[in-house]
Amino acid sequence: MTADDIAAAEPDHSPSTESAEENAKPGFEELGITGPVLKAIRDLGYESPSPIQSATIPTLLQGRDVVGMAQTGTGKTAAFALPVLERLDVSQKTPQALVLAPTRELALQVCEAFESYASRMKGVHVLPVYGGQGYGVQLSALRRGVHIVVGTPGRIMDHLAKGTLDLSELTYLVLDEADEMLKMGFAEDVEQILAQTPEEKQVALFSATMPATIRRLAQQYLRDPEEITVKSKTATNTNITQRYLVVSYAQKVDALTRILEVENFDGMIVFVRTKNETEALAEKLRARGYSAAAINGDVPQVQRERSVNQLKDGKLDILVATDVAARGLDVERISHVVNFDIPTDTESYVHRIGRTGRAGRTGDAISFITPRERYLLKHIEKATRQQPAQMQLPTTEDVNTTRLARFDDAITSALQETGRIEAFRDIIAHYVRNNDVPEADVAAALAVVAQGETPLLLDPERDELSRAVERDNRPPRERQERPDRAPRERRGRGDYTSYRIEVGRRHRVEPRQIVGALANEGGLGRDDFGAIAIKPDFSIVELPVNLDPGVLDRLRDTRISGRLIEIKPDRGPAGRRAPREGGGYERRERPSYGPRDDRGSRGADRGEDRPFRKPRHKG
Incomplete structure (x- = not known):
């Protein structure tokens, strides 16, 4: 089950007028979903179809081709997956459905959704096919027989060239996020794949935009498709609080550390631009005492999945990621998204902050913006129809208050361990008797030992970070000379x-x-x-x-x-x-x-x- 579909299936909590309209909409059964598929989506908590599902499912069940325009978060995965499963012939061992997706992350996400919707069906086999995964697993599964293949164009082309993927009996073809595939240069691959599929098949094409290339593709390969457009009221979830901090590149790590100390977060994704930066920042955060891991395109899939599972289980608190590595990621613990490097395009921004605030939950998005990137705020506001609020860097007093509260909590927690307390009580009494030192001084000395060389509290007089951020927030003409931005590592x-x-x-x-x-x-x-x-x-x-x-x-x-x-x-x-x-x-x-x-x-x-x-x- 994808996060988009979970969000789309959430119960309606809007005012009574909208609730009445929601109740008047047909349910999944009225749309034509029956039997084990209907039971599976009810097990998943689906109550009523989203607009894209209501418009698309009956059309696909009738056998018509579909061109759907819908943004991420509208529930389009279920819109094409449920009709495919409803008409699947489990006795046929060659692939009946092929879903093309632009990235391995989306391919895996769609594959998991199919498996969730088919949980009440017996013997349904779904195979993800993508680059970076060994051919052996894919070849073995194809030899055993699969009903649905979900893959990226490049790897699908490889299997077709090798003769290891038989599409001769294909009945359904889905192009998911078609505009993304074309932007990535897969246009010719997609067309060649389409050319190697049976002429008598049903095609569903989903795209967030409809450029001329997509329009031409639809006209050439789809038969009298019904066009379905679903416009979201806002580009981002309204229960995501968006904030930004103006901070120069050189101060970003220190600013992030200070925010982590004060902000009450559960799980967090920190986005950076390059894969090298994921490793570097994760290492810096670990050195400062945070449980952080990096995920990027170079990290093996097994390790990436392990990190995501650790985040889900609470064994890891922070993932430092690139856009690609986090695409399709849905973890309930993610309460915060931090744009350590703000993306220059609004679509990436929307996808990033959409990793939090899923399925009706609240979320926080914090973006670091350098003084020269202020112009991006207008683009973000226009794309999201929300105005991010400027936040202030937590002060040394804020940090010290938090540290003292945690210190108090640690003492309170230790006092609960009565057995160990009794053992140390005798040791402290022995020290006091032999050294004639007040117990309060001994306790303070033990705190020094426990704290180590790092001071517990920050010194407000030495708060260079706050002064640097304050300079960054002044109008350009009022800024004093400040250190140059840290040079970005570039290859020679x-x-x-x-x-x-x-x-x-x-x-x-x-x-x-x-x-x-x-x-x-x-x-x-x-x-x-x-x-x-x-x-x-x-x-x-x-x-x-x-x-x-x-x-x-x-x-x-x-x-x-x-x-x-x-x-x-x-x-x-x-x-x-x-x-x-x-x-x-x-x-x-x-x-x-x-x-x-x-x-x-x-x-x-x-x-x-x-x-x-x-x-x-x-x-």
Whole structure:
């Protein structure tokens, strides 16, 4: 069961007029959901269908194709999963349904939803197929027989090329978050997959936006589809409190630590831009006494799942994550989301803060904004239809009050252990008799021993952090000289080596397709890519010198535009611009990020590691 569908199925607590309207809506049974599927969703607590479910389920049960426009959080997973399960033929062992998703996280989320909805059905097999997972598990499952395959386009293409995935009897095809797949450069892969499916099948396409490419895809591959549009009243959940703190880059870690001391949080996700920063920040938080772990595209899936389970079980309090690693994550304990690095696109912001405040729960979102990023506040306000409130950095007095309260609690808790207290009471009495020291002084000395070298309380006179944040919040003309922003780690030219892939200009490949495919299959981030030079028959891609050999293994069978890339170290003049005919040099191409409004959202599986680039200002 996905978080979107849980939220969509929550009981209505709105005023009586809206409640009456809700009660008048047909239930899942009236929509055509019956038998074990109906029992399963009732077990899950589903009471009434969401608007996208009410509009989509009857249409799909009638056999019509559907184009659905719906944002995350509207319950669209159940909208296509329930009709598929309602008409599934369990006796057929070849795949009957294929769901294409842009990221491994979403693929796993959708797969889990299918399994939840099929919990009352016997013998239903659902298989997630995505890059980064070994082929052995997937091949074994396919040989045994699966009914529903949920996967990313790249890995699905690999199986089709190997002949290990039989789509000859496919009945249902779903394109989930189609706009994201196209932004990531999977357009040709999606079209090739569609071309290898039976002509007589039912197709459901879901997308948050409807650009021309999606419209063309629908016209070409869907048969007289019914268009269903569901507009959410607000882009974000109204029970998420949004706040922001203006703080320079150099002070972010100290500011976060101070907020963690004062803020009453349960579980937390801290978002950063790059995978390298996830590890660095998690390590700094652990050094300061917090239970924190990093998840990013390079972390093995088993380890990522372990960290998420630890967060669920309360064994871990903080996950430091990139956008991709946290996509689709739904953990009830997540009370806070912190944008340590604010995303430059509003869609990523909405997805991030949506990790809290799920299914009617309240949540808090705190964003760190550097003085030069203030302009992003207007974009966030417009996209979310909510105005984030500016928060103040907790003062030293706030921190000291919290520390004293925790110190008191620790003493109170220790006093409950009467057996151990009695044992130490004799030891303290012995010390007092032999050293003629008041018991209060002995207790204070023991507190010093327990505290160590770090002072328990902060000194207000030495509060440089508050003064720095205060300077950051002044208008630019009033700011005094302050230390330069800490330099962002960037790779030098010597940090990359060149690899050759066998797709080029004549295959109509673009830099964004290369980045999308390599990031998705290899778990690479934006900082892992150097220059990309596209030649007529091949392309040269710069990747880190210390690239994990496992990444190359995962990329061996990757396809772009339907062609096997056959990645290998470049034996030519690596790292140089090749002279072209007539003199001069061929311009090396950087990945294209498309229109400004879409720039950040293409990142589901490859753009999450793109560092923030400051806008150029004239003058």
